[in-house]
Amino acid sequence: MRDRIAGTSQIFLLRGYGMDCSRIKDAIYLFLDNEMGEEVASEFENHLASCPSCARRRDFTTRWLVQVRRRAVRLCAPDSLRQKVLRSLRSNGLERLSP
Amino acid sequence: MNIAETIHHPGQQPHRWDFQGAAMPYMDSLFNTAFRMARNSEDAEDLVQETYLKAYKYYDKFQEGTNFKAWLFKILKNTFINSYRKKQQVPPESDFSDIxxxxxxxxxxxxxxxxxxxxxxxxxxxxxxxxxxxxxxxxxxxxxxxxxxxxxxxxxxxxxxxxxxxxxxxxxxxxxxxxxxxxxxxxxxxxxxxxxxxxxxxxxxxxxx
Known part of the structure; x- marks a missing residue:
């Protein structure tokens, strides 16, 4: 299954099994998530420095993902929920905050 | 659900007397995630409330020095899986074998x-x-x-x-x-x-x- 294959190749990346164009796609996310070991990260950067098409993919992926992270709506809990939760915690024994 | 399972990461170290102070700041994050998973406000609110009650009940199982926010999210996720996902109508999911x-x-x-x-x-x-x-x-x-x-x-x-x-x-x-x-x-x-x-x-x- 593709799911497992993608995961497996990412694990290879974590362990530093070399870097080529076909691996860059998987590696970009690890790099963006700060989950890539230093050794692999430097291999990754070396490859990008000499491969304009992978660099272009990296730039694109970074930029749309940053937009998603920044612009995804963060909902706030309604105040009524806050009150409801506090009430039910108190009726289950939570003591009021001491002054 | 195994709430006692701990998450081994450094984080805040709340004390029993300060459950409110430790847990309440995460309500927006928990609600946002609950809403996006349940896709409606009513279920999201129930999920969050249930999460807080369970977290309070099992607070002594939380290990100091581990990540409290992650612990709360774990309870939220288990609550979602156990009570809400079942009742949700699962829309037919496309075949993603060929993205x-x-x-x-x-x-x-x-x-x-x-x-x-x-x-x-x-x-x-x-x-x-x-x-x-x-x-x-x-x-x-x-x-x-x-x-x-x-x-x-x-x-x-x-x-x-x-x-x-x-x-x-x-x-x-x-x-x-x-x-x-x-x-x-x-x-x-x-x-x-x-x-x-x-x-x-x-x-x-x-x-x-």
Whole structure:
């Protein structure tokens, strides 16, 4: 299954099994998530420095993902929920905050 | 559900007397995630309330020095799986065995008379509502990891602990979830007419006229 294959190749990346164009796609996310070991990260950067098409993919992926992270709506809990939760915690024994 | 399972990461160290102070600041994050998973406010509120009650009840099982926010999310996730996912109508999920390579398709759309690259054109035009809709459209397993990673900024290890799956599974779900997200954003871009590649011919003629 593709799911497992993608995961497996990412694990290879974590362990530093070399870097080529076909691996860059998987590696970009690890790099963006700060989950890539230093050794692999430097291999990754070396490859990008000499491969304009992978660099272009990296730039694109970074930029749309940053937009998603920044612009995804963060909902706030309604105040009524806050009150409801506090009430039910108190009726289950939570003591009021001491002054 | 095994709430006693702990998450071995450094974090806050709340004391029993300060459950309120430790836990309440995470309510917005928990509610946001609950809402996006349950897709409606009523269930999201119930999920959050139940999460807080369980967290309070099992607070002595929480290990000091481990990540409290991740612990709360783990309870939320288990509550969602146990009580809400079952009752949700599961829409037929598409076969994702063949996700197209959206990026390759995008860059193949080089048009000589255009001033900007297709990436620039796309990136400059992503709509807020498309971002929300693309997140919403992800199948729930993928939606969950993407929310935990990109909205809540949990590490892979923390996500693995929250979901109770190996780190490799987190990586592959995140990889596929983000590729689906990218594909959805590009699809919306084509539908809205600011990317031409793959646009229905009817829309293309409207753009040209």
């Amino acid at each position: 197209e390579d959206s990026f390759e398709r995008l860059v193949s759309d080089e048009v000589t008379h255009r001033m900007r690259s297709p990436e620039e054109e796309f990136l400059a035009n992503i709509l807020n509502e498309d971002i929300q809709a693309a997140l919403e459209a992800l199948p729930s397993d993928f939606r969950m990891v993407v929310l935990l990673a990109d909205i809540e900024s949990f590490s892979y290890k923390e996500i693995a602990d929250i979901l109770g799956v190996p780190v490799g599974t987190v990586m592959s779900r995140l990889y596929r979830g983000r590729r689906l997200l990218e594909a959805a954003l590009l699809k919306f871009a084509r539908e809205h007419g600011y990317l031409r590649n793959g646009m229905p011919s009817k829309m293309r003629s409207q753009v040209q006229s």
